[in-house]
Amino acid sequence: MNFKFFRLLALMGCALSAPHYVAAQTPAPAAPAQAAETKDINEWLMRMHEASRNRSYVGTFVVSSGNALSSAKIWHVCDGTQQMERVEALTGPPRSTFRHNDQVVTFMPEQKLIRAEKRESLGLFPALLKSTGSQIGDFYQARQEGRERVAGVDADVIALVPKDAMRFGYRVWAEQKKGLVVKLQTLDIDGKVLEQAAFSELQFDAPVKIEKLAQMMNKVDGYKVERPALVKTTASAEGWALKQAVAGFTPMSCHKRPRGAQGGEAPMQWVFSDGLASVSIFVEPFDGQRHVKESRMSLGATQSLTRRVEAYWLTVMGEVPMTTLSLFADGLERKK
Known part of the structure; x- marks a missing residue:
């Protein structure tokens, strides 16, 4: 499983700690219409963000990028403060990645190698929400585009449209009940799909235990453990x-x-x-x-x-x- 897969997995489902966001400058007071628009996109993003604190699930995750297709099985569990995840590659070399809050451990069985590291720069699910600042609304606007079913789940379709040509747009499918992201497309400035990531099957409230995943994460016998220093x-x-x-x-x-x-x-x-x-x-x-x-x-x-x-x-x-x-x-x- 390559870097591309994990980048998109981060956008939809990683359980890492969110960084504190500091605005580059204090924006001018928004006009009433602009303030309402900013609130709208922030509400959508916060709803997606909070969904991860209330949903445990097991699912198969598929990423399409260019001519490449990758897939993985995901076990995700959380209790509001602790988040734990296991990602098992289904394509490419065998690989299992465990995430416990900001701690990430990757098992590479063919090399008998484990890479353990702390990743502070990625946000809580979904990593689309890299900040809680209203500045997002200065550069993007949200637009609801209807409803669709993804992996058997009823979802709202939301377009996150950039206001300039300096950034790409997104189309997000968010579960209707609580807002969990089940599908994501990244769009170029002409609206063409550059990447797509989605669950092909998804089971909510699955019997996944943090303790069980933690035991698997700590079972390192027979492996060489590398801890890259940052x-x-x-x-x-x-x-x-x-x-x-x-x-x-x-x-x-x-x-x-x-x-x-x-x-x-x-x-x-x-x-x-x-x-x-x-x-x-x-x-x-x-x-x-x-x-x-x-x-x-x-x-x-x-x-x-x-x-x-x-x-x-x-x-x-x-x-x-x-x-x-x-x-x-x-x-x-x-x-x-």
Whole structure:
């Protein structure tokens, strides 16, 4: 199961801790009509968010991105404060991922390897709700588009429409009773579907126990356990800055990963979000053997570009149009 699958799984069902959102600036007071529109989209998003605190389920999850198709079995349980999840890959190499709040443990049986890490940059289900700030309504509007059935579940269909060409749109199918997201499409600026993620079968109130999943998560005998080290930092402390903020996108986190035995300067990841979409800036020392050609790539909704900046190699990646990534790449500058 590849990175693409887990990115979309994060959008629909990961049980990770939500980061605190700090607005880049205080927006001007909204006109009455604008205030009502903002409240409307926030109400939809909060309803989807809260659904995860009240629903346990077992389901089969399918992601379609470009020509790639991935699927997994999901066991999800929560009690309002604790969230636990098991994701079993049904396509690709065997792999099981357990999430307990912000702790993530991935079992790779073919390599007899376990990767254990803490992920702070993703939000509670659904990760569409990366913030609770009203700024989302400044850049998106919500529009109900009817009702449909998905995996035997009656769902409201909601379009999250961007107000500019700097971000993609979304179409969300939310369970009518409590708002759990059962299907998600990411749309380009022309309304074309770039990616789709949906449950093909879903059983609510399944007999899933947090204690049972926790026991499975902690059964590491016979495996080598890796714990990738992430160090919190700031872009400023690492000598980087954006010349100008990209409209709507706020810094959410910044980490660096030690190079270990290789030594040298640690790679940095700087994450931004507008509340729905996210963009990551990766910076590492330039390596003439690995960093050969600057590139632009698209895989479903995920766009990426690479380029050299002085003695560094820059990779910008996100679920936004390429023009938005270019604004980040062009605006990054070395301060020391």
